[in-house]
Amino acid sequence: MRAFFTFIFILLLCNLYRAQKHSSNSFINGEDVSETQMSWSEESKEPEPQLDIWEELRNLRDLVAAQGAELRLLSAKLTASDSLVQNLKEEVTVMKIRLTTAESLIGEMQMEVEAQAAELTVTQQKLSFVQERLLVTIAQVEELQGQQEDQSLALQELQNTNNVSKVAFSASLLVTGEGNTLHVDFATLVFRNVYTNIGNHYSPITGYFTAPVRGVYYFRFTGHQTSDRYSLMLRLVKNEHPIILSGDRFCQDDREDSVSNGVVLYLEIRDVVAIQLGGEVWDDNYHRTTFSGFLLFGL
Structure with a gap:
């Protein structure tokens, strides 16, 4: 903002300098050269443009007002952007907290899964042992059943033998x-x-x-x-x-x-x-x- 007003001030000084130079050039060697310029201008039929300092100032005022309005709009947008950035920062902070919590929860779940996997491994080992014992028990039962069948046959033969004479x-x-x-x-x-x-x-x-x-x-x-x-x-x-x-x-x-x-x-x-x-x-x-x-x- 300060640089902008400095630029306006310099522009005003330049315009004043141009006006002063134009007045001093009207008298050369104590003579009034306005008629010479007018005659030269009439001969060349190309009039020199005149500067209106007040018009320039009004234009500059309008420009400054427009720039101020735009600056205020930009300031409001900047304020809104700052607020949005602040909100985004807060959301990012919340997301970081949630992410940290989720990472912690994932870590706990991984530890729990590892513990369950270890427990499952132990259970599988126990199950394998039980299955082996079950197979041994089944073999023993089958052997006992075979022995029982043999005993039944022997008993039947014994009964038949007892009934031989009958x-x-x-x-x-x-x-x-x-x-x-x-x-x-x-x-x-x-x-x-x-x-x-x-x-x-x-x-x-x-x-x-x-x-x-x-x-x-x-x-x-x-x-x-x-x-x-x-x-x-x-x-x-x-x-x-x-x-x-x-x-x-x-x-x-x-x-x-x-x-x-x-x-x-x-x-x-x-x-x-x-x-x-x-x-x-x-x-x-x-x-x-x-x-x-x-x-x-x-x-």
């Missing part, structure tokens, strides 16, 4: 009454009149004996014939395979006859034995047709 059955064909039973093709005879069935291994419903244990068994069957139409053939089968057979043909001179047979068999567990008939066989209250068997010894 396997025996005997049955006849008809429960009551008398008459012939006819099977043209070989079919299983069902001996329904059960005398003895220790262990219940013979079925009076199907006619099959089922071996409860592996061992050696003795079987015997008898059959009686009174038919004048068909012959009598009885055969013992093991798992549907014929083993032994006995039979008799019809004869006018000998209308009644009996047949029998017996065999010792080696049987596995769940092997089945039955009697099959081809022809006619008789049974009555005397129970002439029978099927019997029992275990000799187990293996």
